[in-house]
Structure formats: C-alpha cells, structure tokens
Amino acid sequence: MAINIKNEQVLELVREASRLTGYSQTGAIETALRELIAHRNAVPRSTRLDLVWRTLDLVDGSVDDAQRLRMQRTMDEMYDESGLPA
Secondary structure, X not given: OOOOOOOHHHHHHHHHHHHHHOOOHHHHHHHHHHHHHHXXXXXXXXXXXXXXXXXXXXXXXXXXXXXXXXXXXXXXXXXXXXXXEO
C-alpha cells in the first residue's frame, strides 16, 4: 500500500525524524503515529474536555457584548432557522 505526501513541510519532518532516529522514513512515521495515539489515549477524555471548557471560558471572557452581537448577526446571515447554510 502506498501513501503520497504532497506537503513539503511534512516531507521535511519525515526526513528529519528519519535522520534523528535512524529509522527508515516509514519507520519514523509509524513510530510517531504510535506515540501520538498512545499519548492521546493516555490523557483521559475528561481531562481533554476540561481543557476545552477552560479554553472556551477564556475565549468567552475576552469577547465583549458588542463583539457577541456582531458574531450573532454574522451567524444569522450565514445560517437559516434550521441551522443550514443560507
């Protein structure tokens, strides 16, 4: 099975990971993906959700009423009453 990576930055990261680890490019990608998945699974869902809620609270605290009104108007223009694109 083949994969075709067309993003030059990703290709450079693969090359660098391969050079640093001594793995083949495929081995470097496999190892990185396994570690990413293991890390994600190591962080409980509740912790990830807590981080999302804290981030949303920070965003909400940085928006004033005038900005909220502008955002609501924009949403009203973008979507109909059923929530579908207008």
